[in-house]
Amino acid sequence: MNNETIFDLQDVSFAYEGKQTALEHVSLSINAGERIVVLGSNGSGKSTLLKLLDGLYFATVGVVNAYGQPLTEVAFDDDAFNFAFRRKVGLVFQDTDVQLFSPSVWEEVAFAPMQMGLGKAEVNARVDSALHALRIEKLRDRAPHRLSGGEKRRVALASVLTLQPDVWLLDEPTTGLDPRSQSWLVNFIVDQGRAGHTVITATHDLSIVDAIADRVYVFDEAHHVVAQGTPHAILSNNELLLACNLSHDHVHRHDDGNEHMHPHVHPLAHTHTHALKREA
Amino acid sequence: MSENLTASSPSAGSMQAGLPAPVAGRRRNGVIERTLAELSHAMEHSLFSEDIARKPGLLQSLDPRVKLLSMLALLIAVGLSRSLLVIAGLYVITLVLAWRSAIPVGFFIKRVWLFLPFFTGVIALPALFLTPGPALLQLPLDLVVTRTGLMTALFLLLRVSTSVSMAALLTFTTPWIDVLKALGVLRMPEAVILIFGMTYRYIYLLLNTANDMFLSRKSRVVGRTTGADQRRMMGASAGVLLGKSMRLSSEVYLAMQSRGFRGHARMPGTASFSIRARDWVAVIVVAIVTVGAIWLGQ
Numbered sequence: 001m002n003n004e005t006i007f008d009l010q011d012v013s014f015a016y017e018g019k020q021t022a023l024e025h026v027s028l029s030i031n032a033g034e035r036i037v038v039l040g041s042n043g044s045g046k047s048t049l050l051k052l053l054d055g056l057y058f059a060t061v062g063v064v065n066a067y068g069q070p071l072t073e074v075a076f077d078d079d080a081f082n083f084a085f086r087r088k089v090g091l092v093f094q095d096t097d098v099q100l101f102s103p104s105v106w107e108e109v110a111f112a113p114m115q116m117g118l119g120k121a122e123v124n125a126r127v128d129s130a131l132h133a134l135r136i137e138k139l140r141d142r143a144p145h146r147l148s149g150g151e152k153r154r155v156a157l158a159s160v161l162t163l164q165p166d167v168w169l170l171d172e173p174t175t176g177l178d179p180r181s182q183s184w185l186v187n188f189i190v191d192q193g194r195a196g197h198t199v200i201t202a203t204h205d206l207s208i209v210d211a212i213a214d215r216v217y218v219f220d221e222a223h224h225v226v227a228q229g230t231p232h233a234i235l236s237n238n239e240l241l242l243a244c245n246l247s248h249d250h251v252h253r254h255d256d257g258n259e260h261m262h263p264h265v266h267p268l269a270h271t272h273t274h275a276l277k278r279e280a
Numbered sequence: 281m282s283e284n285l286t287a288s289s290p291s292a293g294s295m296q297a298g299l300p301a302p303v304a305g306r307r308r309n310g311v312i313e314r315t316l317a318e319l320s321h322a323m324e325h326s327l328f329s330e331d332i333a334r335k336p337g338l339l340q341s342l343d344p345r346v347k348l349l350s351m352l353a354l355l356i357a358v359g360l361s362r363s364l365l366v367i368a369g370l371y372v373i374t375l376v377l378a379w380r381s382a383i384p385v386g387f388f389i390k391r392v393w394l395f396l397p398f399f400t401g402v403i404a405l406p407a408l409f410l411t412p413g414p415a416l417l418q419l420p421l422d423l424v425v426t427r428t429g430l431m432t433a434l435f436l437l438l439r440v441s442t443s444v445s446m447a448a449l450l451t452f453t454t455p456w457i458d459v460l461k462a463l464g465v466l467r468m469p470e471a472v473i474l475i476f477g478m479t480y481r482y483i484y485l486l487l488n489t490a491n492d493m494f495l496s497r498k499s500r501v502v503g504r505t506t507g508a509d510q511r512r513m514m515g516a517s518a519g520v521l522l523g524k525s526m527r528l529s530s531e532v533y534l535a536m537q538s539r540g541f542r543g544h545a546r547m548p549g550t551a552s553f554s555i556r557a558r559d560w561v562a563v564i565v566v567a568i569v570t571v572g573a574i575w576l577g578q
Contacts, residue, residue: 056534079542086540093538097485098531103477104457115540143457145484163539 004032006167006198007053012062014048022048024223035193037209038202040219041245046202050169054091090165094172096152100144105155108144112163130158150181167198174205186211204246220244332452337381339453344462346559350566351450357570358442361577367438370573374445381453392445400440404433456480486525493517
């Protein structure tokens with residue numbers, strides 16, 4: 001991790017069509033190589049934030065800076081700026097049906113490097129490498145809409161991996177995944193972080209936060225950033241999680257028939273030791 | 281809360297005892313709903329099932345480019361021919377090709393003719409009465425079917441059914457991705473191919489959404505619904521689907537922008553087709569049939 005600021009937001013607000021508020025007075029700063037989780041309940045503004053960071057939406061009020069440059073519509077009209085930014089920042093959408101629009105997996109994964117104007121040999125090399133990294137070589141000629149949820153998610157990741165981005169923006173990446181695919185995805189995010197990439201994940205899944213974050217920003221249902229801190233500090237603050245609709249009281253029945261209520265607890269980290277290193 | 285936790289589940293026996301015995305032939309779904317479900321099922325089967333394309337068969341063994349060009353040539357022949365017999369002959373050829381390509385002929389005919397009343401029938405029907413000519417049949421309400429009107433309607437129906445059958449032959453026997461690649465090889469603009477690909481892909485998604493909406497409604501409807509109820513439901517469903525497709529289209533555009541799309545798509549050329557002897561034979565046969573059909577049909 002270094003101290004280069006990748007994203008800097010100063011008092012940013014955003015409203016859809018100028019009416020429906022999605023973000024209110026958000027200020028935050030993200031450095032190169034950081035692993036950030038944006039935590040919030042449904043509708044808190046996480047997805048909108050990622051689209052602002054990816055230069056797809058533009059702040060209604062306030063300034064979004066990326067690599068020291070303001071992200072504005074005028075800036076993206078410049079082909080050189082657009083090319084450089086898209087090359088550095090990749091967004092994986094929450095809905096894979098939105099992300100996967102090509103008729104075959106190969107074409108889906110080749111789409112980004114093709115738009116970058118890379119040569120055929122380079123495109124082929126990047127696609128082969130991404131398919132191999134995501135272990136989806138056998139899907140290359142399949143239609144993306146015919147795949148399972150886990151396969152679609154891998155293809156969506158591969159379609160961004162071919163950009164070889166410095167910054168990953170991941171919107172609710174574990175949505176709809178079975179536990180095994182979820183575990184694989186967490187490892188993928190961890191690996192991207194280890195490789196020195198900046199990884200920003202929007203989620204309300206508390207169970208993955210500790211594994212994939214160095215720092216957490218918490219959004220409340222009024223679209224404000226209400227807290228930031230380490231995963232330990234945030235996940236230990238049950239009052240905060242309850243207030244932001246990220247936790248709930250858990251009711252269950254004991255063998256003696258008595259009902260028992262307590263806050264829903266998410267373990268912060270593994271409590272056991274590893275004898276073997278995880279397989280690469 | 282407590283009540284819910286302590287209530288015992290009804291046993292299978294008591295549930296069975298509480299249900300009346302079903303009576304065969306008593307159908308609850310309305311005409312509109314059944315027709316739409318059938319149409320949706322047919323579209324899904326015709327457009328998206330690639331089972332037939334992966335079977336061994338005459339057309340499956342040909343190069344997609346040859347199939348695409350052959351279809352275009354035969355469509356021109358159907359369009360230019362002025363003889364009902366010649367067009368009927370071309371229709372019979374499509375049926376023979378379907379049979380030789382492992383497409384069940386009954387299924388093939390049904391799939392093509394299922395859509396015709398909705399699209400061509402509504403145009404052909406008025407032609408029966410409105411085209412001037414000698415009277416052929418007198419109907420109530422002073423409606424007269426003319427001989428010219430009948431011929432016009434027959435030409436229209438036969439031309440459309442033959443053309444649709446030819447297009448269906450191509451899509452049944454060729455994986456969609458190969459059709460798109462063949463279009464690319466034939467110098468179709470990349471933007472058009474991209475639009476074709478995305479249209480196909482999102483029709484599939486919206487069709488699935490529509491089916492889910494029908495099932496969701498079906499699971500909650502008790503008793504019979506009136507025609508007015510069904511029409512209201514259809515209108516509401518169409519509105520919801522339109523809203524979903526609008527949202528989807530803007531999100532897909534953002535996803536494309538995010539990966540560098542700037543309004544002019546660059547598409548990868550991945551075609552790896554090869555022309556073999558049987559393809560040349562097919563080209564020659566189709567050329568003879570096309571020229572023959574146009575000549576005989578004048």
